[in-house]
Amino acid sequence: MTALEPAPAEELTRLRAENAALRARVQHRDDELEVATRMLQARAQTMTSVIDAVTEQSIIGTDVDGVVRVWNPGAERMLGLPRADVVRARSITEFHLPEELAEAGGGLAALVGTAQEQGSDVRDWTYVAADGTELTVSVAVTPRTDDRGVHAGWNFVGTDMTEARATERMKDQFVSLVSHELRTPLTSILGYLELLLDDPGLTDEQRQYLGTVERNAQRLLRLVGDLLFTAQVDAGRFSLQPEDVDLAAVVRAAEETVRVVAGATGVEVSVDVPDGGLLVHGDAVRLGQACDNLVANAVKFTPAGGRVTLALQAAWRTPDGGVEAPQDGAVPVARLSVSDTGIGIPAGEQSQLFARFFRASTARRHAVPGVGLGLAITRAIAAAHDGTLEVSSVEGRGTTFTLTLPR
Known part of the structure; x- marks a missing residue:
């Protein structure tokens, strides 16, 4: 045995120490594994208990x-x-x-x-x-x-959802039935009112009374039409008659429709549309309805002295939904923005605006009339044209609705 070789007793002691250390590490790993196993079993048991509780x-x-x-x-x-x-x-x-x-x-x-x-x-x-x-x-x-x-x-x-969907179908059938039943007598009422108003022998007071009756009958007829339209959308019976439509002309017509009401309430309405028009492919009647809804809403929710701006322009939409300048992959669209300086919509309520019969708290507080169907109808029309309807609003400062349609 040379001086460099360890003595047998020293080597045995070293090996025993290493063995003890190794056994301690193995035992520690066994303990860790046991704890992890128990945790996994407990987690699985908890998950099973939760699932079974449902x-x-x-x-x-x-x-x-x-x-x-x-x-x-x-x-x-x-x-x-x-x-x-x-x-x-x-x-x-x-x-x-x-x-x-x-x-x-x-x-x-x-x-x-x-x-x-x-x-x-x-x-x-x-x-x-x-x-x-x-x-x-x-x-x-x-x-x-x-x-x-x-x-x-x-x-x-x-x-x-069996009962819930059945209830929804019954509700829609009821709305459709009642709407049809209301339309017939309302049409008859309006027809006879027109005949009465043509009578030259009416006094000014009588003509005023009949005019009030006619306005309210027309209002009821529009409401019936809106109810019928929403029922058609829900039932999947909403169809379009597409053609080339000058959206600029549609926007001008919407402004003409509200001009008298806006003037009477002290609201200024301005229009900015391309001089040469802007063609889209769609249903002229439905697009007119959508524009009328947006413009009428803007005027209705804007106090006296306020302003409503209608701005139509050609734009482009990228695959991610953004509207950008012309570029590869961008799709040409028409973008109509209807902005007002009115009462605005609380941020927490804007996601609910397009639900049927929903009315913002600001509308209720200011006693603005309505039933909450216009925006639901307008979004349905936009979607049917592969377009979008978006809202941006600040309570007390105004609202902007942006209708984007392919062209």
Whole structure:
């Protein structure tokens, strides 16, 4: 044994120390693994408890092929099958109408295609329960990942909307029926009023009274028309008669329509349109209705001494929705801005403006008349023309609506 070689006793002591240290590290890792395992089990148990606590919505989880892996009590209640009969045995597509899936492209891809592209999707589907009952269900679809973040399938959270959708259909049918029934007598009333007003023997007082009756009958007729229009939009029966339309002429006509009312209320209306006009392809009647709604609203919500500005110009829209100068990939559009210096709309309410029958709190506070259908109708007309309607407003300082249409 040379002087450089460790003594056997020293080597044995060193090895024992290393072994003890190694065993301590292994034990530490075992403890960490046990803690992590318990945490994962607790997390999984919590998630399962939460899912099982949901009884009003169906929560269905699938693997990447659509085979059911999660089936909560809400799904049992909605579709009439116990978990044991479904998990790992049935596909999510088996609970859908085959013809509905076929119309959307067929198979699992019809259900998850949009969520795969955009990260999520919410739409109505028809679920078929075990007893054959068909349910209208609003289904939210999202991707499902495993503990490593790898795509593992899909989550389908469904809310039974059968009664709600049936109520909506009944309401729309009622509105349509009542509107039709009201239109006939109103048309007759207006016809006879016109005959009476043509009588040269009327006194000024009688003519004034009949004029008031006619104005209110016309107002009722417009309201009936608006109700009918919204019912047609909801029922998918809203059609267009497209042709080349000079939008500049439509805007001038809208200004002429409100000129008398604006003058009587002390509101100045200015128009800025291209001298040579600006053509778009669309339904002239519906585009006129949209412009009339925007201009009439602007005048109605602007106090005396205020100003309404109608500005029409040629512009371009990029794929991201922005309106820019001409460039590659930009689409030519017509942009109409209707700006006022009126009472404005609270920021928190602007997202609700286009809902039927919604009225801003500023309109209610200032007792501005209306039923809340004009903007819903105008946006529907814009959408039907592949256009957009946007709003920008500051309470107390005014509002700008921007209608953008392809040209």
